[in-house]
Amino acid sequence: MTKKAVADWRALAEKELKRPPETLSVTTPEGIAVKPLYTAEDLADLPHLDGLPGFAPFTRGVRATMYAGRPWTVRQYAGFSTAEASNAFYRRNLAAGQKGLSVAFDLATHRGYDSDHPRVEGDVGKAGVAIDSVEDMKILFDGIPLGEMSVSMTMNGAVLPVLAAFIVAGEEQGVARSDLSGTIQNDILKEFMVRNTYIYPPEPSMRIVADIIDFTAREMPRFNSISISGYHMQEAGATLVQELAFTLADGRDYVRAALKRGLDIDEFAGRLSFFFAIGMDLFMEAAKLRAARLLWSKIMQEFQPKKPQSLMLRTHCQTSGVSLAEQDPMNNVVRTAYEALAAVLGGTQSLHTNAFDEAMALPSELSARIARNTQLILAHETGVTRVVDPLAGSYYVESLTHELAEAAWALIEEIEAKGGMTKAVAEGFPKRMIEEAATRRQAALDKGETVVVGVNRYRLEEEPPVEILTIDNSAVRAAQIRRLEETRARRDPARLDVALGLLGKVAESGEGNLLAAAVEAARARATVGEMSDVLGRAFGTHSARPPLVVDVFTEAYGDGPDVQRVKERVGEATVRLGHVPRLLVAKLGQDGHDRGARVVASAFGDLGFAVTAGPLFQTPDEAAALAGELGVDVVGVSSLAAGHLTLVPQLVQALERQSPGIPVVCGGVIPRKDYTALEEGGVSAIFGPGTPVIEAAHAVLDILEGRRRN
Numbered sequence: 001m002t003k004k005a006v007a008d009w010r011a012l013a014e015k016e017l018k019r020p021p022e023t024l025s026v027t028t029p030e031g032i033a034v035k036p037l038y039t040a041e042d043l044a045d046l047p048h049l050d051g052l053p054g055f056a057p058f059t060r061g062v063r064a065t066m067y068a069g070r071p072w073t074v075r076q077y078a079g080f081s082t083a084e085a086s087n088a089f090y091r092r093n094l095a096a097g098q099k100g101l102s103v104a105f106d107l108a109t110h111r112g113y114d115s116d117h118p119r120v121e122g123d124v125g126k127a128g129v130a131i132d133s134v135e136d137m138k139i140l141f142d143g144i145p146l147g148e149m150s151v152s153m154t155m156n157g158a159v160l161p162v163l164a165a166f167i168v169a170g171e172e173q174g175v176a177r178s179d180l181s182g183t184i185q186n187d188i189l190k191e192f193m194v195r196n197t198y199i200y201p202p203e204p205s206m207r208i209v210a211d212i213i214d215f216t217a218r219e220m221p222r223f224n225s226i227s228i229s230g231y232h233m234q235e236a237g238a239t240l241v242q243e244l245a246f247t248l249a250d251g252r253d254y255v256r257a258a259l260k261r262g263l264d265i266d267e268f269a270g271r272l273s274f275f276f277a278i279g280m281d282l283f284m285e286a287a288k289l290r291a292a293r294l295l296w297s298k299i300m301q302e303f304q305p306k307k308p309q310s311l312m313l314r315t316h317c318q319t320s321g322v323s324l325a326e327q328d329p330m331n332n333v334v335r336t337a338y339e340a341l342a343a344v345l346g347g348t349q350s351l352h353t354n355a356f357d358e359a360m361a362l363p364s365e366l367s368a369r370i371a372r373n374t375q376l377i378l379a380h381e382t383g384v385t386r387v388v389d390p391l392a393g394s395y396y397v398e399s400l401t402h403e404l405a406e407a408a409w410a411l412i413e414e415i416e417a418k419g420g421m422t423k424a425v426a427e428g429f430p431k432r433m434i435e436e437a438a439t440r441r442q443a444a445l446d447k448g449e450t451v452v453v454g455v456n457r458y459r460l461e462e463e464p465p466v467e468i469l470t471i472d473n474s475a476v477r478a479a480q481i482r483r484l485e486e487t488r489a490r491r492d493p494a495r496l497d498v499a500l501g502l503l504g505k506v507a508e509s510g511e512g513n514l515l516a517a518a519v520e521a522a523r524a525r526a527t528v529g530e531m532s533d534v535l536g537r538a539f540g541t542h543s544a545r546p547p548l549v550v551d552v553f554t555e556a557y558g559d560g561p562d563v564q565r566v567k568e569r570v571g572e573a574t575v576r577l578g579h580v581p582r583l584l585v586a587k588l589g590q591d592g593h594d595r596g597a598r599v600v601a602s603a604f605g606d607l608g609f610a611v612t613a614g615p616l617f618q619t620p621d622e623a624a625a626l627a628g629e630l631g632v633d634v635v636g637v638s639s640l641a642a643g644h645l646t647l648v649p650q651l652v653q654a655l656e657r658q659s660p661g662i663p664v665v666c667g668g669v670i671p672r673k674d675y676t677a678l679e680e681g682g683v684s685a686i687f688g689p690g691t692p693v694i695e696a697a698h699a700v701l702d703i704l705e706g707r708r709r710n
């Protein structure tokens, strides 16, 4: 390409456009300026172009033949209700073409509670399957040979009891632990940052991670000891550069923690795995996976491994949940298909495609089938599997790969300068950056700068109703409690005491392997809750209330007339009430998804409200007591994990008892068909996904003025 040819293009483009083509450049949330045209010139100085797939640094893929040799694993994340119901669902999916399992546990299990614990009344069996002991785990995999099927388990907080129960379920199926294959998420750093299913403080939590890496490296050679996850960061609003940098920096800290336990790098590095989100920026996402492999290989070089596999970033991907909309939900099928394509073009090893109704509820049979078939069609009908790394050499994608790698590396270095990721997480630096990005994203959506078809553009006048799956949570809980009682009645109490005593000792002394002790306890039929309690007594528990970001929403949204109008109304309300209107944003039950709650709380603060973001994991009584203590004028509940029908009416009643007259509003993932029940339960307004902050603020002000009360 000559300079003259490029100059000719520029002149022609300017004539066509009637302005310089540079004006078409778009700066993405990552801060990357994407130009309308890339040419060979853009490749001139890129250092990464020489590699081949199967060889370090693996930019072009971890396998020499990639999907031409073996397509990615179709691994749908699923689980709900009881072990029996989930088992039946898994078996149907496997018969229909799914290749690996990926278990979703309910939030009670995630947080280490048995199903009969009073704090988890609204959570049992809702966002995943309820597992209380080995007995449930055995039913979950009944008829599924654990020596043949690879099983991923998304578990972090209560990772010890759950992985132990899995190992024992395998044993009792006659499968040695050395033959078990799969992955445990076991990634606690991102829990402290964004996902919030932590139980113990950071230091013992890191020991748990390292003990699991240690145990699996020695005893479970086919098992991936960790799934170092950026997924939840992107879901929480992180840019792709943040997702890349924080995930890889987390990985580096896990490697250091494992080395400290005396392992050799090559004993465990080949079984570290990763997990990324794939959003709608198609080429950027494909480039992100290429950049991730390039950077991980660079990071791992510093530990001087001898095996090439130790430099390899193998990853699972999931299409983006946050990119899905409640409005015109069939559009989500299309979104998911494009995202799946990006993941495959980026060279993922394993993939989950979201169901179109996931912005509203758990997938139904129909939506789960469409989601699975989205991958099967991609694998079998489109020809994408024929060629390894088909985007290689693209001027644009190679440039993006480079720019993403450079930008992420700069952030990784910044984290290193702060003393590493564990320290940065403890100081709250990555969480703050992600929340700022999330708040900017919300402002861009509310302003219509980021277009979402069917939400802020081309919206339907009327939304046709969609059938969604509902779980009868009280029936699930009753069934779980029955099995718990049976398990407790049948076990040998003396053996149980010894096993739990040993687990406590290993935890307190710092000597011995926690997973080995948990396996003994699981064999003795200790429950998830009992093991978690023993560990909690040794380690303590963790809670955090980081400050909200300030002025980001109004800065990104602009201080135009619509913001001014809200501020004026807040001023009027202040005069009327005798104080600035006070809002408590509450999270109830074990639902730790707090992006929405924190973005809304921060934006309302910018608009002039006095906002308190309540602690996570409150019971309705606790939230009502806090509301009374603070003397708030309204309570806003953010619910993303399906506990609202149980918990929100309980909150309304608790408020009536404790501090009558405080209205409750609700937002998050709440299916339309639940609106009536919530309204009848005393909720004053419900804000579905996609509600602009300004609109929600006016609705709250209307309620305070007594103009809107259902």
Ligand code: 2CP
Binding pocket: 063, 064, 065, 066, 067, 068, 069, 070, 073, 075, 077, 100, 101, 102, 150, 152, 153, 154, 182, 183, 222, 224, 227, 231, 273, 274, 275, 314, 315, 316, 318, 349, 350
């Ligand atoms: C693969 N293999 C091949 C080839 N490709 N052999 C020859 N030629 C090829 N072209 C071999 C591999 O070496 C491996 O054997 C086996 O086939 C399986 O391939 P894999 O690529 O390792 O795939 P996998 O078994 O599916 O494992 C993928 C991951 C694993 C990424 C490494 O960690 C995983 O499955 N992760 C899933 C995580 C997950 O489901 N997360 C859910 C998140 P060997 O093993 O013998 O080498 S839930 C999300 C929600 C939102 C949440 O977190 O809350």
